[in-house]
Amino acid sequence: MTVTSLLPQVRSVLDAGARIYSGTESAERIAATIDRLDEPLRVAIAGKVKAGKSTLLNALVGEELAPTDAGECTKIVTWYHDGITYRVNMYPKVGEPKQVPFARTDGAIDIDLGSIDADDVERLDVEWPSSSLRQVTLIDTPGIASLSTEVSERTHAFLAPGEDQITPADAVLYLMRHLHSTDVNFLEAFHDEEFNQPTPVNAIAVLSRADEVGVGRIDSMSSARRIANRYKSDPKVRRLAQTVVPVAGLLAQSGSTLREAEFKALSQMAAAPRDETEKLFLSADRFVQSPTSIHLTSMEREHLLDRLGMFGCRLSVALIRQGAAENASKLSNELVQRSGLNELREVLLSQFAERRDVLKARSALIGLENIVHEHPVPGSDQLAAEMERIHSGAHEFAEIRLLNSLRAGGVKLKNEEAEEMERLLGTEGSSARSRLGLPAGSSDADVRIALQNSISRWQRKAESPMSSRELVDASRVLIRSCEGLLVTLS
16 A cells, blocks of 8 residues: 555545544544644654753744743643744633734744633644745644643643543654653653554654753764764664754754844954954853953843854854855854754654655544544444554555564564664655665666565565564565565656
């Protein structure tokens, strides 16, 4: 079954469910599930307090929208999606949703809840015309491990709503500054070996605030990448997340939104004697307060530090001095490139966007399965049987199950075999060339030969009397994947 045939089958069973449950209390939930199938992919951003969730969201959008302070609205799950106008809707826990006023404060949206307490709000919905939000809806969640257990519980309830419940998110970016037991426990809380919750296929770990790993040094991102690579091989992380990507969130946000006045201020620092600027870079206090011949006030230097951080200021000055950033636009591009944001976007594209239809189909089936389980009615047995047929027949779901099993250690393989198996399952992209590890410019003939060789290799594994039952089953999944790619190539 291909993705193109999977979606119509899922839509068909949803339509049948809408007819069977027409006039019942479940009708609205099924209608919402059908609508969700056509919406952009929903990606939640989660992590501990001060992990940089809102900062990363702003960087991905390319605009300062989400507030990064500790205001009341940061305690509420907030959705950001593309729209035709600028507005904010508030969904209370009790009562009907309503539009609420907002203002822009230093770029970020300042939402006025009026007399309503944040604890009484289920979620906020920000509609914002943006090309960055046309293919994905970003969901900012309150920090876990907060001093307020109630605030932390909102994120837990959103991403891990419990048995027979489905998270509203199709995929998750989990931000962590270091791999802490709290991070692993939280990832495990919403991980499920089947399909009910995020799996390695739709969860990505982000080593956020990566520039702080090297205490603001120029080589901080190199250090962060080494740590991220170590986390990638950690069995606990592999079981729960697709990969680990280091991102300097503040650098990414400031690079995406750099202003001309900030570039001019950084240029003044770059034009100053090197020993004078190096003294400023010794600490945040010295950067802001130390006397200097550079014609920037303490307030201007404090603004630069708030916007770019010590690493961003140091890097910007170095780039301007080297002639790599002769104007604001070039500096902006350099900062974004060096922040790790582009790498994260590529992962989002290859892992989430390319699997969008599979993830959406999966979420829709889970939603309908929960309704059938909770509220059986005449005809729901046939719905359950049809959904089971789709689950068992959809090869895309078989690939997800196999990847889960691989990451959990359910299939014993040599390292190089495991790497090939994961790549064939689409961990580096869903195209034939990505799955085979071939260069993007490889000819169709080369791809065909590589696919045939791969089929032969895994066929031998499947037929070998020395192979375990798990390896035989895994090999058959890979053979079918390769055969499907051959058909597509033809």
